[in-house]
Amino acid sequence: MIDAADLTARLIRCPSVTPQEAGALVLLGDLLTDAGFEVRRVDRNGTPNLFARWGAKGARTLGFNGHTDVVPPGDGASWTHPPFSGHVEDGIIWGRGATDMKSGVAAFVAAAIDFVRETPPDGAVILTITGDEEGPSRDGTAAILDWMEANGERMDACIVGEPSNPEIMGEMMKIGRRGSATFTVTAKGVQGHAAYPHKARNPLHALTTYLNDLIAVPLDQGTDHFDPTGLQITSIDCGNPASNVIPEAARAVVNIRFNDLHTAASLQADLTARAARVTQATGVALTIQTQVTGEAFLTQPGPFVDLVRSVVALETNRQPALSTTGGTSDARFIKNHCPVVEFGLVGAYMHQVDERVPVAQVRQLKTIYQRILERYFE
The missing domain is CATH 3.30.70.360 (Alpha-Beta Plaits)
Structure with a gap:
């Protein structure tokens, strides 16, 4: 089994400030290749991007999307632990990207690998990961989607792993954005x-x-x-x-x-x-x-939204609010491709000095993603 918390710490140790890849996508690509995923780098204009699919092209497909690039850490001397140390202490992972959003990427990568190994589905799982979400975003997720269209790749629904909860796990999921x-x-x-x-x-x-x-x-x-x-x-x-x-x-x-x-x-x-x-x-x-x-968009409540919401409620004992609050995310590109929702960790420390995340929260998010995969392919 893949420990999502350990993978988060390993990704934090890659200093992937936009637009630097810094080894983050190489690390994920190697893990996914070893797990039987077909992995392609879809770089455009120097922007690093990764596409990975397990299962047959054209089969019923659930996708995940996220980014490994991070904002600059500022003055490293202001941090309790060095911003790219991936330091783990007392059940907390410290470092730039711990919340936004190397933990989310680690959780869905770990969930996808364990899911296809333990219960290979009658369908496909696609992971799209960019190194350009915190920057201009012209050649990130948009580039991956362009490549997918040109190569006959398709997701039937997608989950973006951005932090979606203001304070407590399970309180909110995003079904649209302004x-x-x-x-x-x-x-x-x-x-x-x-x-x-x-x-x-x-x-x-x-x-x-x-x-x-x-x-x-x-x-x-x-x-x-x-x-x-x-x-x-x-x-x-x-x-x-x-x-x-x-x-x-x-x-x-x-x-x-x-x-x-x-x-x-x-x-x-x-x-x-x-x-x-x-x-x-x-x-x-x-x-x-x-x-x-x-542009503003909304994924109408229906079977896909209900599935994600029910799994989150089961695993957190909270019924998440269906929200459209916050700024923009890469869901704004994916909504033209397939229905998309966002669910991830608590975003309390994103972009701050001493960005950090509880180990237990990252592992819980992996469990939620794995349960969603199981339910989706039942």
Whole structure:
């Protein structure tokens, strides 16, 4: 049997800060190959990725997804134990990636290996593991899915092993995520002396009028599975050091985390229409640049969601809430391929100094994943 806690510590000892592979995928690839998985590296543009399948191509398939890259540890002197030591003491594993998410990867790799060895299923198990989730994410899970489509590989359902529980194992699983889009609004006016405003067009006045319009009324009241859309102004700047000069241009950044009432395109159309009205009223030209991180999506409750939820409830004695909270994850790519849910550890220490996870929690997660595999292929 594979000890998921020991595998977590071994993965932590690979200093795989995005985009470095640092031996993490090599370690997993060797383990999976020895267990009879067909293993392929699916690197793209220097980004390290791993695909592994046990069973026949085209058979009924359950997939798992995760990442071995981690964020930088910061000042190592601030850590109780070195951030890439994988130190284990008093039932705790310490190190960068202990929570997010080398433990999740270790748990589903260990579960998959033990499952196919002990009870070979009438079907297939696919594992997709990237080294680019914490970075740009352009050539990570998206690259694996592109390769799968080109090579006739398919998952019928997938579990992403990201930390999903806020405080206690079993309290929450994710069945969707809000979309995320960032809008950079530039206002171009006419520079002038503050004492002669009639000879200028103040871009800040137009921009603040526009921003006030955005925040005056909520974009919606939420839906059955999503909270209300959140709009945050994260930056306003004109680069003007002089108090007696009306600047020529000003810029604001707006981040919107949106529910399934919207798409990035519908929000862009709304913000652009509002900008046109302010431009017409003020003579200050407002232009908008849009960067989309991900669209909102929802995996509708049904047999797959019920299966995962029932196993989590059985193993933790808690009925997990079906949530769509939090930021983005690689589930935003997988939702175009197959139904996807997220369940993993408690995320209390992710990205923090002294990131750590209880050994018992990692082993419990492996058990949950193995029970899901057993139930799925019954």
